[in-house]
Amino acid sequence: EAEVAQSPRYKITEKSQAVAFWCDPISGHATLYWYRQILGQGPELLVQFQDESVVDDSQLPKDRFSAERLKGVDSTLKIQPAELGDSAMYLCASRVAGGLANTGELFFGEGSRLTVL
């Protein structure tokens, strides 16, 4: 079964350092999401792409976070500089493009757990 691939699975970094996460969605999925999940809370949407375009980044802290999906396939989420409060699980999800034929189901990767020291 096709899966959303994410790397690295775990990342430990010191504050003020740069960190990057990579996501490869399920083939053919036009919509890609990055979520952040702080321990004990539900996932929070950071950014949503439709193909290579950002359709929602209202919750992305743009002073330190950036996301790109240059060719409309895989995506990278970057944090620079990392802060202690960025410690969380970063989840990537994908779905097929909108249309009445699909369920709207999001497929999630296993996530990248970031610890900032």
Next chain:
Amino acid sequence: DAKTTQPPSMDCAEGRAANLPCNHSTISGNEYVYWYRQIHSQGPQYIIHGLKNNETNEMASLIITEDRKSSTLILPHATLRDTAVYYCIVRVGPGSWGKLQFGAGTQVVVTP
């Protein structure tokens, strides 16, 4: 998108049915009810969704009240592997670009 209210936690005995409630009193006519679950250290997993009719699939059943202000997810025969956080989400329909907004969910613990 409408907000949802779920109990923070519930226990269920293995082999029994687990009934997970969700209130969504401000749901709009074009909003669907979605359920996801998240097993520890994994990404969320889609379970089921519905608009106004009851739905059933191989994982669960979804019962939506006639006024659509609340719903219940039913796991018919809970197993230890069903221990997870369950999220009830309302959002505009599957064909839209509407984002999925998660709340805190219900932590379900299935005990032997």
